[in-house]
Amino acid sequence: MPESSPALRHRPSEDLQALLTGTIFVALGVLMFKQVGLLTGGTAGVAFWLHYATGWNFGLIFFAINLPFYALAYQRMGRVFTVKTFMAVALLAVFTNLLPQWMGFEYLHPAATAIIGGLLMGTGMLILFRHKASLGGFNVLVLYLQEKRGWRAGRIQMALDCTIVLLAFGVTDWQHVLWSVLGAITLNQTLATNHRAGRYMAH
Secondary structure, three states: OOOOOHHHOOOHHHHHHHHHHHHHHHHHHHHHHHHHOOOOOHHHHHHHHHHHHHOOOHHHHHHHHHOOHHHHHHHHHOHHHHHHHHHHHHHHHHHHHHHHHHOOOOOOOHHHHHHHHHHHHHHHHHHHHHOOOOOOOHHHHHHHHHHHHOOOHHHHHHHHHHHHHHHHHHOOOHHHHHHHHHHHHHHHHHHHHHOOOOOOOOO
C-alpha cells in the first residue's frame, strides 16, 4: 500500500496531538535555554536575541517575527501547511509563557542544556514536520527546499542557525555563544538524521 494512501494519512485528532506535543517539547527546550542564557537559530534565535537585549516577552516577539513568513508558506506550501504552522507558532508563544508558571529547574549546566534542550527542540520540530507543520520562519524555507530540491532540511537549517548564533556576541559572552552553537548543532543533527526527503511521506 503506498504511503500516500488515505488510510495512512494523519487524522485531525492526530495532527492536533502532534501540534501540542511538538510545541511543548520545543517550549521545554526554550525554557532551558532561557534559564542558562543560551540562544538558538532561526526566528527563535532572533526572538532570543531581542529578548536578551530588551527584556521583551519572548513568546510575543517570536509570534510577531513569524507574521511575514505566512505569505511565503501559503504560496509555496499551501493552505493546510500554513494553518498548521500558524497554530504551532501560536501554541509555542503560549507555552513559553505558561511553562515557567508550572515548572522550573533548580540547576542546569550549559553543556547539558545545549544537548538536552537541543534534542528536545529538534524532536519537537521533527514531530511538527511529520504532520506538515513547522515553526515558521526559516522552517518554511528549508522544508520548501527539501520538498522541491531534495536538500536535507537539517543541513540547511544548521548552516542558517549557526550563522545566527554566531551573531549573538552583542548580547552574550563567547562561552555562551559556543554552548549555543553546540545546541544548534544538536537540534539540527536530530533533524538531519530523522527527517530525510522521501523517508516519511504521510500527510
